[in-house]
Amino acid sequence: QQQVKQSPQSLIVQKGGISIINCAYENTAFDYFPWYQQFPGKGPALLIAIRPDVSEKKEGRFTISFNKSAKQFSLHIMDSQPGDSATYFCAASYNKYIFGTGTRLKVLA
Amino acid sequence: DTAVSQTPKYLVTQMGNDKSIKCEQNLGHDTMYWYKQDSKKFLKIMFSYNNKELIINETVPNRFSPKSPDKAHLNLHINSLELGDSAVYFCASSHRPGHDNQPQHFGDGTRLSIL
Numbered sequence: 001q002q003q004v005k006q007s008p009q010s011l012i013v014q015k016g017g018i019s020i021i022n023c024a025y026e027n028t029a030f031d032y033f034p035w036y037q038q039f040p041g042k043g044p045a046l047l048i049a050i051r052p053d054v055s056e057k058k059e060g061r062f063t064i065s066f067n068k069s070a071k072q073f074s075l076h077i078m079d080s081q082p083g084d085s086a087t088y089f090c091a092a093s094y095n096k097y098i099f100g101t102g103t104r105l106k107v108l109a
Numbered sequence: 110d111t112a113v114s115q116t117p118k119y120l121v122t123q124m125g126n127d128k129s130i131k132c133e134q135n136l137g138h139d140t141m142y143w144y145k146q147d148s149k150k151f152l153k154i155m156f157s158y159n160n161k162e163l164i165i166n167e168t169v170p171n172r173f174s175p176k177s178p179d180k181a182h183l184n185l186h187i188n189s190l191e192l193g194d195s196a197v198y199f200c201a202s203s204h205r206p207g208h209d210n211q212p213q214h215f216g217d218g219t220r221l222s223i224l
Contacts, residue, residue, distance in 0.1 A: 034212050043113070043199050043215030044152070087150050093206045096157070096165060097142075097213060102150045 002027065004092050006100030013107050019077040021103045023090035026071065030092035035064065035075050036099075038087045047088070048075070080107045112136050115200045115216035123224050124192060130185045130219045132200030140164075140206070141183035142213065143175060144199040152199070158183055159205050187221075195223045 005024045013019045023033075034049035050057045050064040050073065057064045063076040077084055085107050090100040115132040122128055134141065142165075143155040157165035158177045172188045183200060197220050203213040 032206075036212075036215075038150075041217070043201070043217050044213075045215065046212040049212060089152060095206050097154070097203075097206060099152045099154075102152070104150065 002098055004090060004098045004100045006090050006103060008103060009101070010104040011106070013080045013105065015080065015082060015107055015109055017080050017107075019080045019084065019105055019107070020074055021088055021090070021105070022072065022074045023092075023100050024070075024072045025092050025098075027092070027094070028071070029094040030098075032093040033064070033066065033073050034091050034093070035062075036089040036091065038089065038102075044089055077105075080105075082107045082109045113200055113202055113214050113216040115198075115219055117219060118217065119220050119222075121222045121224065122190060124190055126190050127186070127188045128190060128221070129187070130198055130200075130221075132183050132185070132216060134181055134200075134202040134214070136202055136214060138202035138204055138214070139180050140203050141177065141180070142201040142203075143183065143185050144201060144215075146197045146199060146218070148196075156183075156185075190221075190223050192223050195221055197221070 035047045036044035037047040038044040048059050048062050061078045066073045088103045113134045140159045142157045145153045155169050156175045161177045174186045177183045197218040199218045200216040201213040204211040
């Protein structure tokens, strides 16, 4: 019940394409769902986050879609750019953080 | 201004040695964490402290001992280093989860290599 399952493990997308990363959880106590972006040699940094009372949040090219009944949430990166190449982690939190296993995204120029 | 800073950035040492990693945050957070990230990029929580009190202690060998002298600092001491300890160790901080949830802020990591 404490796990957050993330897929795919790796993703290759052409420049300008849409990158989609999915996460699923079991524990309905989770009330905060952030996504983190990590570049090589750096720590993860918050990209965008959502709470379960909304179904979608958009910030620039990044959108979180949240399906409370299915206990799933996903990150969509529109118009993917080579600079988006990084590892992405979803997470879920109530009184502790649980991170997904990460997705390595590569955007081809 | 560095929000979460950890030192050293790189640590290369022999098996069996004892080493420490220091972490400081200037964000006014009350909760700090240590994570281990392996070569597959998995982020594994090791410890969490809230106001100098240990609140999370995952299954970690007792060779690892965290110490929090105040709520802005969380250091990690590792005794009798083993080859399997080679990884990147991240310090992070946040307001306490469950209390007005806020994101975690990470340092840039300490890459530990055991020879």
